[in-house]
Amino acid sequence: QAKKGPVKLTLPYIALAQNDNDTVIASKVSARVLSVKKAGERVKKGEVLVQLDDSSLKANLQAIENSIEGAKEELIATEATLKNLEAIHQRTAALLKVSGASREQYQNEEVKIAVTRAKLAGVKAKILKLQAEKTSIEDSLSYTTIKAPIDGLVSKSLVSPGDLAMPGKPLIKLAATEGTYLLVRLPGSAKAIDFAGKEYALTPLHSTFNGLNEFRADIDRYIPTGNREEVSVVVYKGEGVLLPMDTLLNRDGKSYLFLFSGKEKVKPVPVTLKASGQEGVLVDDRFAGKEIVKAKPDILLRLMGGYPVIREPIRDERGER
Template structure:
């Protein structure tokens, strides 16, 4: 009996110890650690709620003070500068570097095999017309061939005249029943053979004359002689030794990055500025848009025609702005007025409430940016006054006063 009581006491003690351990573990484990991010978010929301409540209390208290002391109405207001918002044209451009090029640039070449230069009739900078002779090649051998062809023609002509006379006589005799028919036919055949020789001799003269003419090197276009890299006595073969440029037919060319392939098309506006010509600006349109992407530069080629201007030259550098986006009645703001918080992008506007000027947040949806102007697609309306200076430390509902009343 004593043994059983002893065993029961041990069992009770064991159960008691185990229960204590379970309670202790539950007490320790029940207080689980919270996620630091969750705690910080909760603390932020709490502070925002307190800030809102505090701002309301400050506003109410300030209103009460203003009623008792009107001179203090603007004492605590933040000094700001505002700008009215109004719709207007907004244009976005792609700024690139291009150059002026000529539609017609001719590297003069000989019409024959080339030859040694006997005379040069132009110099760099001369204005020339289409068909004008620029230089003369040695033509001594070709003139000898021409002289020989002319002499051959003279001999054949004499023989042809004689054959025609004989044929005429034979015909007259045959009509008088003198002679034979075969004599008439032989005279006619001889005359026709000589006529063929005469025609061939004339063709040879034309060919020889044309060969002589090829020694006169002419310009195929009208323009300005841009380069003369050949002298008398040197061999001329047309390897870019004389170049003529037509400055009256110019174009601007530019390579556009391929990421703008859907925004730059035929008809896009080009604003061309020439830094070396007193920043002269020319407006034109894209009239050629390449269909091939350069595998090295990852760009495509566009060009636009340039009007005639004596001060513009081929290969001149140009700053090119390509208009790829335009809105005629857009709302725009200075880009530095845009702010961001945890809820997104916003700006501050000055709003009159109960006879007081108050700063209010306006969440906005932004569009394109060009220069310092930012397009606002949603969130602002024409007629509102955006705070452009002094907005950095403002909060929603804070009283403001104008630096530019």
């Protein structure tokens, strides 16, 4: 006997596990690898993944710092020289007015001042260049300790201790343990899937692959990227009359149900399916309360030809007739 009630219909599909947070860590400097996390290790955000040899960079940094200190000392000395030359030149200018100094002396001092000012400008430029080099080395040093940008799992180590890391060379692949979603490709549309005993909403990606619409279902568990997972796409959810597939006969492009019309008689009735899934078929509410034959297709085909049927007594929920 058909009954109206809550109905959920699903169809089986294969989904692809994806995670946009997965990342490939590459080197930004040229250095030897001292240590690297092994494949399969779990890491926390901020944990060291790869340690590169920084001894050469530190030596270069020390040399640059020494050069900066030397240049600063040269700057102080040049500024003092310039100040002294300008003071002497000021006195020479005063003496020149009273014929106490020659024009040649005055001009020679001007040349010395110009040369010293040029030297001072050169020392300042040298210091700026050295400071820029220092900043560059400090930046490079910061890249010798490579830390995890996310919580994750080392899916693959691409180098070993002793290998030479080069700028742009991948060192390690890190799989995120959060943010996994299932990519589902469907010929039509759907709002949810059932997976691992739970229902997850589908979000349309507004993209297609080989003519199929793409959707994502954000899930609350870690699955390695690329894994194929069996899911059930929810094609209908609501109230209705759900019947088993064994109540339906498809013939000449039409579907039929067989309703009891007497003790040993059944009547084939054309039916339009509202939806179908693994659980059965959804039919019009007018079939609620009707007694419908459930049998294999070959038996239903015989009933279509007028064969009589023996009806089993309907049992209640306690199994009593």
